[in-house]
Amino acid sequence: MTLGALDTPALVVDLDVVRANVAAMADLARERGVALRPHAKTHKLPQVARLQLDAGAVGLTVAKLGEAEVFADAGVEDLLIAYPLVGEPKLGRLVALARRVPRLAVAVDSAEVAEGISRALEAVGGGLSVGVRIEVDTGMRRLGLAPASEQLVALARTVAALPALRLEGVMTHEGQAYQSDGEAELARAAAEACDLMVASAEAIRAAGIDCPVVSMGSTATARFAAGHPGVTEIRPGTYVFNDRSQLAHGSARDGDLAAAVVATVVSRPSPEVACVDAGAKALTSDRMIVRDAAADYGAVAPGAAGWAAVGATARAAGWPVARASEEHGLIAVPPGGELAVGERLALVPNHICPAVNLFDAVTVVAGGRVVDRWPVAARGRMT
Template sequence: MSDDLTLHAHLIGRQGSRADLNTPVLVLDRDALDRNIAALAALTARHGVGLRPHAKTHKSVDIAKCQLAAGALGVCCAKIGEAEALVEGGVTGILITSPVAALRAIERLAALAKRAGGLMAVVDHPAVAERIDAALDAEGAALDVIIDIDPGIARTGVASPEAAVDLARTIATLPRLTFRGVQFYCGSQQHIEDFAERRAAIVERTAYLQSAIDALAGAGFRPEIVTGSGTGTHRIDLDLGVFTELQAGSYIFMDKQYLDCDLTGERDVPFETALGVDARVVSANHSGLVTIDAGIKSLSSDGGAAVVRRGAPESAFFAFMGDEHSALIAPDIGKQLAPGDPVTLTVPHCDPTVNLYDHYHVVSGDTLVAIWPVSARGRAR
C-alpha cells in the first residue's frame, strides 16, 4: 500500500476524520468540485460550445471521469505521458495539446493512437507531421490532428496564417493523418487581473485567430474544431463566439492566481475554491509568527504566496521558510495558535502543486470520503 493509503484509508467515511489527516496533505472538497464541474458544463451548453477541460490541472482519472459524466467531450493533456496514464484508466476523447516531436515520443503516440478512443494531437511543423504519419503506418493506426497556432508568445504553434495553410496542405498528403481543426491558447492573457484589460487583449488576439481560420477556409481547409481558451478568458471567449470548444482547467479548483482575477467583469467569483493544502503549526515560540509544516515541497512557489483559508487569521501573511516549512505572520498569532493546530491554505498555483502529491484526500465537509490517486503525477515526458 502507498503511504497515503497506509496512513489514511481507515479514516474514509468516519465523521470528522479530516482532523486526523497527517499533514501536509492535498485536500479536495468533493461537493465544491462537483458544483464547479456542473457550472461550466451548463454554461458552455447554453452557448452551444463543447467543453474539453484540461487534465494537466488535475492529472486524475477520477476527476476526468467526473467531467465526462457531466457532458465533457473529452479532456486535454499537455504531454503524452499524461495521456497514457489517463487512457490506462479508461478515459477517452483526449487531445494532446503540446507538440509530440521526439522520435521515441512519436512512436509512443502511434501506439497510443491504436488503442485510445478519440485520441487527437496537435502538430505545428510539416516534418513532424510526416514523422507521425510514418510511425502510424508502422503501427497500422490513424490519428486526427489539430494545427497549433502561436498566439504570440513564441512557445509552440505555427507562426502565421500562411504557415497554417502550408501545414494543412502537408497533412492532406499524409494518409494516416486527418486534419480536424486549430488550437489557439492565449496563456499569457489568462491571468490579467482586470477584466476590461483582459478582454481587450483577447479581442485583439481573436481577430488574429479569425484571420488564420479564414486563410485555412479559403484554401479548402475550414476547421471543424476551434479549441482553446482557459479559466481566465472563458467568459470572454464564449461571448466572442469563435471557439467550438473550451479547454479551461483550473476552474475545478480555483487557486490564488485566478481568485485574484475578475473573471466575469462583475467582481463575482463564478467557481468555488475546491482545492487546498491542510497543514499544521509545528512551532509557535514568537508572538508574531508561527511555523507550519508545508513549505516549497508542499506548495508551488511560482504563483506567489499561499493564503490562509481556515484555522488562522485571514490577514496572516504567508512566507516560505524553506523546503519543509512556511511562516504565518500576524500580530499575536503566536499567542492564538499552538503547535498541532490545523490550518488550511489556498494554493498559489494549482497545477504544479497537485504534481507534488501522490493522492487527493477527498472530503465532504470535515469527513474524508475517498482517496484518489494523482494518476499522471510526474508524467511529463
C-alpha cells in the same frame, strides 16, 4: 479515515465544490454552444475526469503522453495531447495509444513533428490515424505559428496531405491574458486572442482546407471565449479546483476554491511568524499568475466546510505564506494575530496545477466529512 488519521501536509479536495465547479463550466459551454474539453493536467485524477465527462465534456486535454496513457487506462475515449511529440520513444507510445483510444488528437506547430507522427502511424499499417490541431501563437510567445500567416496555411496544407493524419483545426493557449489588469482588460485580451484564432481558421479555409475546430484554452478567459463568434471549443483546466490566481482574475470566488494544502503550525519563532510544515515542496514556488505578482507562496484559505472536516481553522484567513524553503512555510502574522503550535491551516496555492503534482494522493471530503482518498494517478507523468 478519521480526522486524527490525516497527517500533514495533505492536499484536501472538497468534492461538493468540485461538482459545483464542473457543473458550472459545463453549463456555460452548453449555453454558449461550444464544446468543452477540460485540461486534465490540473487534477490528474480519473475520478474528476469522469465527473467532467458525465457533465458533458466531449473529451479531455492532456499535456503529455504519460497523462494520456493514464486516462486511457481509465477508459477515456477522446483525448487531445496538447504538446509536440518528438522522438522515436514517444512516437512508438503514440502508435500504441492510437490503437486503444478511438478519438485521439495531437498538437503540432511544425511539418517535422507532423511528418514524424505520420510516418510512425503509416509504418504499422492497419488504418491507424490521429487528429491534428495546429497550434497558433496568439501572444503567449511559447509555441505556435503566427496567426493567419502563410506559414500556418502551409502547415495546414502539409498536414491535410499527410497519410494517417486528420486536420481538425487550430488551437491556442491565450496565457498572455493572465497579465491583464482588471476585468475589462482581461475581456479585451480574450477577445483579441479569439479574433486571431477565427482569422487563422478562415485563412486555412480560404485555401480550400477544412478547419472545423477553433479551440481556446484558459480558465481565466473561458467565460469570454465561450460564445465568441467562430470559437467552437474551450479547454479550461484550473476551474475544477481554482487557486489564488483565479480569484485575482475574477474567474472564481472564495466559495469556488475546491482544493487546499492542509498544514500544521509547528513553530512560532517570533510574534510575526508562524511556521507550518508545508513549504515549496507542497505549495510550489510559483507566484500568482498576475501582473506584478506578490512574492509569496500562497495564503491561508477562507473558511470552508471541507477543510474544517480535517481540522483546519479559518481564523488566519488571508494571511500570506511570505517565505518558504523546501519543508518550511513561514506565515506572516499581523500584529495581535494568534496561532498556536499544533493548529491546522488550509493554504490556497498561488497555482494549483503544479501543487497537485507534488502529492501522491488527495484526501476527499464531502458533506463536511472525509469520504475517500484518491491516488494522483497521473502524477509525475512528464514524458
